[in-house]
Amino acid sequence: MIARTRRWLASTVAALFPPRCALCERELPSLEVVCESCLRQLPSLGNFLCQRCGESIEEGLDLCLACGTKRQAVDRILCLGPYRGAWGDLVRGFKFDHDMAIGRWLGGRLADAVRESGLMGRLDAVTYVPMTHRDRRRRGFNQAQVLARAITRATQLPLMSTLTKSRPTELQAGLPAQDRRINLQGAFRPVPCSYGRVLLVDDIYTTGSTVEECARTLKRGGVESVVAITVARA
Numbered sequence: 001m002i003a004r005t006r007r008w009l010a011s012t013v014a015a016l017f018p019p020r021c022a023l024c025e026r027e028l029p030s031l032e033v034v035c036e037s038c039l040r041q042l043p044s045l046g047n048f049l050c051q052r053c054g055e056s057i058e059e060g061l062d063l064c065l066a067c068g069t070k071r072q073a074v075d076r077i078l079c080l081g082p083y084r085g086a087w088g089d090l091v092r093g094f095k096f097d098h099d100m101a102i103g104r105w106l107g108g109r110l111a112d113a114v115r116e117s118g119l120m121g122r123l124d125a126v127t128y129v130p131m132t133h134r135d136r137r138r139r140g141f142n143q144a145q146v147l148a149r150a151i152t153r154a155t156q157l158p159l160m161s162t163l164t165k166s167r168p169t170e171l172q173a174g175l176p177a178q179d180r181r182i183n184l185q186g187a188f189r190p191v192p193c194s195y196g197r198v199l200l201v202d203d204i205y206t207t208g209s210t211v212e213e214c215a216r217t218l219k220r221g222g223v224e225s226v227v228a229i230t231v232a233r234a
């Protein structure tokens, strides 16, 4: 009975306020977030990508210069597409306009990417980049946590809060690469967890300092391997 009422309510709401594509605002035939045409046009990162971090590289190479020469705590980085354009529009719609339907939809696309990467069998749990209590209260939600929760729903992997953010940091966006690392040093604390191989979720990958600092902290706390995944790559 409750299920039937809920279905009736959903269809009535859909009839009164038909869902619109989050990108082109065209009316959608069903409870989707992005229309077929926009979905087909979502840009990808390119054909020749570093096997560790997904950075564009020359044909014939396996790793970018940074991954080939420097030891990093994140073992692998997956991103859906470039921040410039449609992926950035979707992230901003979710994060700043608080459109949770976009967030859940993006989480579903992240889950697809994990499956397509062939890494599913090598992951024990999903976790996310934490926010300080104050920042979380200010936004009302942690975008990385919403994405992570949607991934766990689609993959059946458990969701774990494995990190806390112990002090506020300056906004990474305004800082040069060198200062980003310093800004984050010691900002996270590991929460004891028994999972060895974790998927670390965030919304945007820029210089990689945030996921790298989180991965370093996780490994200090006993985690064996960290695959980072984000929606967009700046």
Ligand SMILES: [Zn+2]
Binding pocket: 021, 022, 023, 024, 025, 026, 034, 035, 036, 037, 038, 039
């Ligand atoms: Zn559209």
Ligand SMILES: [Zn+2]
Binding pocket: 050, 051, 052, 053, 054, 055, 063, 064, 065, 066, 067, 068
């Ligand atoms: Zn690389």
